[in-house]
Amino acid sequence: MWLFHHYPQPIRQQHSHTRRHPSPPHSHTRHPTSVTLPPSTTNHLIQTLCKKGHLKQAIKALTQEPNPTQRTYELLIHTCALANSLSDGVTVNKRLMDDGFDTDSFLATKLIDMYSELGFIEYARKVFDGLSNRTIYVWNAFFQALTLAGCGLDVFGLFCEMNANGVKPDRFTYTYVLKACVASDSEVSLLAKGKEIHAHILRHGFEVNVHVMTTLVDMYARFGSVLEAGYVFDGMPAKNVVSWSAMIACYAKNGRAYEALQLFGEMMVEVDDLTPNSVTMVSVLQACGALAALEQGKLLHAYILRRGLDSVLPVIASLITMYARCGNLEVGKRVFDQMRKRDVVSWNALISSYGMHGFGEQAIEIYNEMLRNKIKPSPITFVSILGACSHAGLVDEGKRLFDSITKEHNMRPTVEHYACMVDLLGRANRLDEAAKIVQDMRMEPGPKVWGSLLGSCRIHCNVELAERASKRLFKLEPTNAGNYVLLAEVYAAAHLWDEVLRVKKLLQNQGLEKKSGxxxxxxxxxxxxxxxxxxxxxxxxxxxxxxxxxxxxxxxxxxxxxxxxxxxxxxxxxxxxxxxxxxxxxxxxxxxxxxxxxxxxxxxxxxxxxxxxxxxxxxxxxxxxxxxxxxxxxxxxxxxxxxxxxxxxx
DNA sequence: TTAGGGTTAG
Known part of the structure; x- marks a missing residue:
């Protein structure tokens, strides 16, 4: 049992000899609920302790109980997950297996959920692998766990295995498997898999299920397949507020803000008994911001107030961003000032608002105020503040903030943060320093980093470095037309017309087009x-x-x-x-x-x-x-x- | 026992 290597020996020895009712080989017959035993007060005690969140005491009481029931284990597992305690979870897992609950598929489901919540997918896998009678609940829980862990790719093989074993997928299975398509860390695009699942859904008559079909809309949306998402949405026999919101979000997220607003209008006017909620508002506000549609945005603001949605933090963050993107920074600030409660997202929204207007120093001030308010910065906080420095040309401040990520906040800079630094230095025409950052990075510089470098080369007409960056970019993102255009612009600025033509050919040969303005x-x-x-x-x-x-x-x-x-x-x-x-x-x-x-x-x-x-x-x-x-x-x-x-x- | 849409950046 490699699973338990790092943990103290199980406590079974301590109680096995105190057990008054020797156990038969199979657990279920020994189950206090299935044999008539007086209700155990210790079981009751453990359950109460769990419900009150006293995990340590509950675990201690477990050592005193020779026959924990399924319900007791269920609560223990749940409490371990809540308490974020892997070691206790493993203790409980071990004990229940020793007690013969190793074939209990209900508890296996709970264990998989627990390990998934704790972020230990390999432990969940062990539970799944060790179970022979896998009910649909077990399969579903494991699919969900794999998806959350970014192992979406693993789901498909198992989905086939499940079908081969004669276990029929239900509406939950489809939602998890569809989510697995988009939540995969793998490099391969799983859109093709998603389409296969789509066909499976139709063959098995699940096109009437709102949850399944909404997830399908969302899956296509995340792949940027707006048309397919629209087909699914239009074909849905019944739609609710979530389906509408998913389709509106699909437009808003895929550069189709205009259609997002249109669909929202349709939802408001044509569909009775359907009220948009806070989630809908977030997408619609995003669309207004994208279009700089200030008047529409103001109407939405009024609507939000009327509906009392102004206490929902994500709504307010989107509202602040909407005003800022529409050029109305002061109103955004006022909205922020009037908030009774603020989270890190609210602060990030304000910091980036000041950043996009070029007010770098004020953005830093707001950031410092956030720290004084004891709000812990998130990775996005640093993207926002470094971006603000970049727009304002605050190179030294940016460098200091970048260093503070590790030195003061005990966090690791991500690829995004490096991309910000490259942008900051590159824009300020410190291309050598920017190139050095890329060279010295402790991780693989992804397309964002090379893209920032190429963008800077475009501003400062550096042909040699642009060629180096674009060479990497063409490998990493062969179909991103923007990279070819940037290189062509560098050549054009240097009057290297033959090279411009060569890059244009490269673009054409791949069937790509310059994004038109x-x-x-x-x-x-x-x-x-x-x-x-x-x-x-x-x-x-x-x-x-x-x-x-x-x-x-x-x-x-x-x-x-x-x-x-x-x-x-x-x-x-x-x-x-x-x-x-x-x-x-x-x-x-x-x-x-x-x-x-x-x-x-x-x-x-x-x-x-x-x-x-x-x-x-x-x-x-x-x-x-x-x-x-x-x-x-x-x-x-x-x-x-x-x-x-x-x-x-x- | 389990479920679908969203927040801040680039």
């Missing part, structure tokens, strides 16, 4: 979107004419188009024409035409803001005397009087 603007509570190549847009001619006129006026004032960002080796004039078609310029023009003076123009872009759009927007903010907020993938740019809040550092 897209911008959104909210005007009078409606969201309008613009694409860079957008001949179908009804406003396009008007906008082009407007921009052409604007560009001429700006040129008189000293504007020079930043043609280096154009990835085509064409005449300057053509490059200027291409630049004028950028989606954010269309959105700015649309905003100027369709909103009244004094109104802030809020725009969102799906990519990083290009240098030319940045300088044009600065000009516009001055000449049209308008405040313009542009949120790109990285941060918020607040243009006013010809200046941007990022200080041209982004």
């Amino acid at each position: 897209c911008s959104w603007i909210e005007v009078k509570k409606k969201v309008y979107s613009f694409a860079s190549v957008d001949e179908f847009n009804p406003h396009i001619e008007q906008l082009h004419a407007f921009l052409l006129q604007l560009s001429m006026e700006m040129k008189e004032q000293g504007y020079r188009p930043e043609t280096k960002v154009v990835l085509y080796d064409v005449e300057e004039e053509e490059k200027e024409r291409i630049l004028l078609g950028h989606s954010e310029k269309l959105a700015v023009a649309f905003g100027l035409i369709n909103s009244s003076r004094g109104e802030t123009i809020r725009i969102t872009k799906n990519l990083r803001l290009c240098e030319d759009c940045h300088s044009v927007t600065k000009f516009v903010s001055k000449f049209a005397n308008r405040e313009i907020l542009v949120r790109d993938v990285n941060r918020i740019h607040h243009f006013k009087d010809g200046v941007c809040s990022c200080g041209d550092y982004w």
Whole structure:
């Protein structure tokens, strides 16, 4: 029994000779519930101690009880899990096996749950392996345990074995097996497995079960298969608030914020007796934030207050982030200030809000206040605060905070933290130091780290390092078009047009495409979107004419188009024409035409803001005397009087 | 005995 190697010898010897009723070989006949024995007061005592959470005393009492019942063991196991005590759990496990409960599938289920909760999947595996009569409960518990432990891949073989053994999957089995597809640490994508399970579900008539089908929607959502998720959702015979929320979350998480809001609207208007709850709100707020749809967001805020959902911490964290992403940092701060209770997520939300607005020093102040409030930082806290330092160019502060992860907080920096450091140093044009961090990392630098390095090379036009980083990235993420585009931009800036063409070919050969630019603007509570190549847009001619006129006026004032960002080796004039078609310029023009003076123009872009759009927007903010907020993938740019809040550092 | 959707970052 390797399982018990590290633990004290079982206590059986102490009580075996005190046992008044010698045990028959099989446990069940000896069970006090199945033989008529007077109810044991010790059993009762153990159970009471467990219910009150006095685990140590309960374990002690166990040594006095010769015939613990199944119920006693059940409570003991549960209490060990609650008390997070592996050693006690193992003691109980050992004792119940000695007592002949080793064939008890009910207790086996409980043991598997316990080991899973304690994070010891190998112990759970031992229990599972040692049991011959595996009921559906046992299989389900083990599937769930494997999934939680990130061993999703193991589930499929066992699922086949279970079917081969004639045990029929039930609605719970399917939810666990579907979850196993997404919760696998393995490199292989398990989408294909998920589709197989989908077929299995249909063959066995489970397409009527709301839980199973909702899990299926969620599985497709997590693989980014929005269409499949939609098919499943649309085909569901009955949907409840969870199904709707899952589909809304699917859109919100997969860059389809507009559809998320639409679906939410449909849910509110068309479906009776269905009330969105706090979970729904979180996804909808996310979608508003993604679109910078401030007016929609405010309506949701009012709704949250009416429904009394403002005491739900995740809702408030999403609300703070929504306001910040919509450019309204002050309101977000006010929401935070009014919270009666705050958790680390609330603080993280505020820190990252200040970070995305470029207020690095204030973000650090908030972080220090959080520590003074005795809130323990989470790994995400450090991502947020390092990101804030990066946006504000606070290199030394960032380095100090990074060191504090190990020195002051006894935590280990993750790949994400290293990626933040590479970004921080790289943006600040300290590429050598950034490269050294990558070299000295104690773990494998993943795509995020190399991606940060490549991004910095793009800003500072470092061809050699960009080639090194992209070589690794092309291996790690062969289908991420963004990496090819970044490298091409580095080459274009260096006028290495042959190389630009070579990278473009590489992209084409794999059937990949450059993600096209897209911008959104909210005007009078409606969201309008613009694409860079957008001949179908009804406003396009008007906008082009407007921009052409604007560009001429700006040129008189000293504007020079930043043609280096154009990835085509064409005449300057053509490059200027291409630049004028950028989606954010269309959105700015649309905003100027369709909103009244004094109104802030809020725009969102799906990519990083290009240098030319940045300088044009600065000009516009001055000449049209308008405040313009542009949120790109990285941060918020607040243009006013010809200046941007990022200080041209982004 | 067991169940489905969410929070903060990049």
